[in-house]
Amino acid sequence: MAVAWIGNRETLVERAAAHAAALLGSSRCPVFSLDTDIHGTRAAIALAERVGAAYDHADGAAVSREAALFTDKGAMTVAPGEARRRADVVVVVGELPQIHHQFVGELSATVPDLSTPDLSARNQREIFLIGSNEMSAPRLSNGRIATILSCGEASLGATLAALRAQWRGRQTSRPVSNFDDFAKALEAAHFPVFLFSGDATEGLALEMLQGLVTDLNRKSRASGLHLSASENGWGSALASTWMTGFPLRTGFARGFPEFDPWRNDVARMIAAGEADLHLRISSSIVQPQKKRNRMALIALAKTHEPVAGAAVTIAIGEAGVDHQAVVYSSRTGSLRSVDARAASELPSAATVIRLVASHVSAEAALPC
Amino acid sequence: MLTKIAGGDIIDPVNGRLGKGDLWISDDKIVAAPAGGAAERTIDAAGCIVMAGAIDIHSHIGGGNVNTARLLLPEQHAAHQARPATTPLSNAGWSTFQTGCLYARMGFTTVVEPAMSPGAALHTHLELADIPIIDKATLAILGNDDFLLSMIRDDASSQMIEDYVAWTVASTRALGVKVINAGAAAAFKENVRTFSLDDVVPSYGVSSRKIVKTLQAAVDSLGVPHPLHVHCNNLGSPGSADTAAATIAAAEGLPLHLAHLQFYGYGTEGKRRFSSAAARLAELVNATPEVTIDIGQVMFGQTVTVSSDVMRQFSARGSAQPKKSVIHDGDGNGGGIVPYSYGKDFYGTMQWAIGLELFLLIDDPWRVFFTTDHPNGAPFTVYPALFELLMTREARTEMIAGLSPSAMALSTLAAIDREYTFEEIAIMTRAAPARLLGLTDRGHLGAGATADIAVYRRDQNIAKMLGQAAYVFKDGDLVVQDGEITHYRWGKALRLNPSPDKAMLRRLEDYHQQRYGLSLDWFDFPDTAIAREQPFGEVACRT
Numbered sequence: 066m067a068v069a070w071i072g073n074r075e076t077l078v079e080r081a082a083a084h085a086a087a088l089l090g091s092s093r094c095p096v097f098s099l100d101t102d103i104h105g106t107r108a109a110i111a112l113a114e115r116v117g118a119a120y121d122h123a124d125g126a127a128v129s130r131e132a133a134l135f136t137d138k139g140a141m142t143v144a145p146g147e148a149r150r151r152a153d154v155v156v157v158v159g160e161l162p163q164i165h166h167q168f169v170g171e172l173s174a175t176v177p178d179l180s181t182p183d184l185s186a187r188n189q190r191e192i193f194l195i196g197s198n199e200m201s202a203p204r205l206s207n208g209r210i211a212t213i214l215s216c217g218e219a220s221l222g223a224t225l226a227a228l229r230a231q232w233r234g235r236q237t238s239r240p241v242s243n244f245d246d247f248a249k250a251l252e253a254a255h256f257p258v259f260l261f262s263g264d265a266t267e268g269l270a271l272e273m274l275q276g277l278v279t280d281l282n283r284k285s286r287a288s289g290l291h292l293s294a295s296e297n298g299w300g301s302a303l304a305s306t307w308m309t310g311f312p313l314r315t316g317f318a319r320g321f322p323e324f325d326p327w328r329n330d331v332a333r334m335i336a337a338g339e340a341d342l343h344l345r346i347s348s349s350i351v352q353p354q355k356k357r358n359r360m361a362l363i364a365l366a367k368t369h370e371p372v373a374g375a376a377v378t379i380a381i382g383e384a385g386v387d388h389q390a391v392v393y394s395s396r397t398g399s400l401r402s403v404d405a406r407a408a409s410e411l412p413s414a415a416t417v418i419r420l421v422a423s424h425v426s427a428e429a430a431l432p433c
Numbered sequence: 434m435l436t437k438i439a440g441g442d443i444i445d446p447v448n449g450r451l452g453k454g455d456l457w458i459s460d461d462k463i464v465a466a467p468a469g470g471a472a473e474r475t476i477d478a479a480g481c482i483v484m485a486g487a488i489d490i491h492s493h494i495g496g497g498n499v500n501t502a503r504l505l506l507p508e509q510h511a512a513h514q515a516r517p518a519t520t521p522l523s524n525a526g527w528s529t530f531q532t533g534c535l536y537a538r539m540g541f542t543t544v545v546e547p548a549m550s551p552g553a554a555l556h557t558h559l560e561l562a563d564i565p566i567i568d569k570a571t572l573a574i575l576g577n578d579d580f581l582l583s584m585i586r587d588d589a590s591s592q593m594i595e596d597y598v599a600w601t602v603a604s605t606r607a608l609g610v611k612v613i614n615a616g617a618a619a620a621f622k623e624n625v626r627t628f629s630l631d632d633v634v635p636s637y638g639v640s641s642r643k644i645v646k647t648l649q650a651a652v653d654s655l656g657v658p659h660p661l662h663v664h665c666n667n668l669g670s671p672g673s674a675d676t677a678a679a680t681i682a683a684a685e686g687l688p689l690h691l692a693h694l695q696f697y698g699y700g701t702e703g704k705r706r707f708s709s710a711a712a713r714l715a716e717l718v719n720a721t722p723e724v725t726i727d728i729g730q731v732m733f734g735q736t737v738t739v740s741s742d743v744m745r746q747f748s749a750r751g752s753a754q755p756k757k758s759v760i761h762d763g764d765g766n767g768g769g770i771v772p773y774s775y776g777k778d779f780y781g782t783m784q785w786a787i788g789l790e791l792f793l794l795i796d797d798p799w800r801v802f803f804t805t806d807h808p809n810g811a812p813f814t815v816y817p818a819l820f821e822l823l824m825t826r827e828a829r830t831e832m833i834a835g836l837s838p839s840a841m842a843l844s845t846l847a848a849i850d851r852e853y854t855f856e857e858i859a860i861m862t863r864a865a866p867a868r869l870l871g872l873t874d875r876g877h878l879g880a881g882a883t884a885d886i887a888v889y890r891r892d893q894n895i896a897k898m899l900g901q902a903a904y905v906f907k908d909g910d911l912v913v914q915d916g917e918i919t920h921y922r923w924g925k926a927l928r929l930n931p932s933p934d935k936a937m938l939r940r941l942e943d944y945h946q947q948r949y950g951l952s953l954d955w956f957d958f959p960d961t962a963i964a965r966e967q968p969f970g971e972v973a974c975r976t
Binding site: 103104108132133135136137138139140141142143144146147149150151171175176179180255256285286288302303304306307308309310311312324389391393396397398399400401402415 | 434445447493497500501503504505506507527528529530533552553555558559560563621622623624630635636747753759760761762763764767770948949950951955956957959961962964
């Protein structure tokens, strides 16, 4: 099975890696977009340091919004296991990515076993949904429906602001639906938990949510459960933070890491024509991109054929499927080791990136 | 390769070797002088002192909370001092890579991350594996986790509790056990806001004292070399000296280590009701031989407090500088990240002075350990300046002149003449930490020891001398020369490996399935997950 191509021509992985290294070495402004596991990320950042690249998640906007909550504001958060065992009121904030719907269903099907809260006669958690889009809400168990907290067509941020204001006893121009039920539930709650993601929630809304959580903690307990927009994305953000001190959207253009979430927004750099070389690392199939002038593409992807328009394509395996991997898990809120579900001979992203790096001239050893 | 470090002043308190001489290395071990052997490499150590590589027993260098602190403060990396030039990731901020380089330049070769959440063990070890040059180790946190509190509540046998502690240590690849504000994080989840040694955790009916005593006994019985590492209740509160005193009394003949005692050295005298209780605590430590302590020295400037004492960090949020923080309710402890700047005002001066008083008033350098509780009291990069304060009274006097007179009026520091000798420094930062952690292969320069060696060129300026080692060897590799990294290598994480009890494994599997809806393997990992050759080094339990 062919696993590497230069253009449309099959070649040895070693030659493809050397060609990729040559392209990286001659690039004026290389950019990396990542959708990979922890070791793939570590290898990519080490390569980025060596070639002066900027790097980001493949769908960087949502992960960047989540990182910005921490870099700009801070947060009160809770571990998912603790949320499962302690939350007597669950509040879904806006739309959650599909990958988290199963966990919400699990919360609706179970009851907390710690701190023995009074769940009234129904013996189930109270579940609310902030926002107006019921269609995208996670499915609850036993046909239950979450109580909607909305302000008509108002944005999620505006709804959260109104909710926070009403909770503090202030006037709002428009009341939040079912607020009295919400207030009653909070008054009785031991540990309400707000489930949030940066996927469809803007930064100011995330901040407003944290403001509400802070308000609740003046007299009682509450917290937020971060359900990341992308597990690979958040894992990469964590690895980037320990390796460089900074989350994603960091670049080495000047030889040292600089964190600038606007300047190093890789999608923006590509759209603006700043980047002349794009290394895309994704174990999923890479969709053909609109050809941009002067920008070459190196694609590391799980593929049986060369990626359209790519100068170099190298096939890689999928983390946790083709090879053992370490990934971020929203279910545990930490990193997790996963075995290969269907082990194959496809190399990991980390292996291929290190091979490319071995062809890039450098004065010093790679840091990882 | 046979190496001779020639003509240095050797300071090896363990082996009673003090004075000029040669030190021989063969590959990764220190060896006796070979009869007629010719060195393949000779290091001229004339005018230098030669000590074992230093060991830091309490420095928050990796793991979930440390990484969250990095994430919270991208603008603060400049506070973490100079970067070595022309090295990979050399200009990185507060990164794993920089951590190893900066420690090695000072002659430190082993550092303990003292607060590893068991649920984040893989994350912690991955970070530690990316710290170059030095060896690392971790202490696993217990004492706020439902499984242990439930067992204590239900009067589980001491054997069952030991089995659980052994499983935790083994599965997390830890070198010891730490308890952090025992019971308080669990109580905080039930909206309790203050918690003392004899307070009881709601829903469990178990006191903080009971948790500490249970873990102390389990650690001792299992033969874990390092005594239970205790972060007491009421950290940072005026009057916390009473809590520390009660905890010292609770040792009751079994070994107990109290972390960052400076943060408990606070009395309630004076018009601000904040005073030094250092002399009282030092006297108690001196009189209680089973107790060891580290200091957690405060130095002035910007830092960030990183602690799994989530209750204390929540209460400190108001003093965040800059004004942002993270508070996390974890499966056990969780943690809090609160940036803070120690100023030379009354309170900052008092904290600074209390730490130094403890250093200087505790008589036995085998029982007091050199830490800033990095980064809580200060980044570890201030160590050279702190050595100077301990070793020269003149440096202290100069410093005091620029500090709060009203604070100094309530401190005995200015009247203390003691100056640490190099031999005492070698005990406090090498020999004693190795003994406390059960690391028989290091902390000394005897034949057979691991060749972790720091060579410092003598200089009147102590901070300069101890801040940039002339030579550092790690496992026999020359890694630092004239304060610059000359060779990169990857150290190991030192761990214990007690055999887990099969019945406990089954019990834990059931517990995780029932309570978390997940099998136990979600929380475990193979060594291969670290993706380095030999990521761990095994240390034996006491028999």
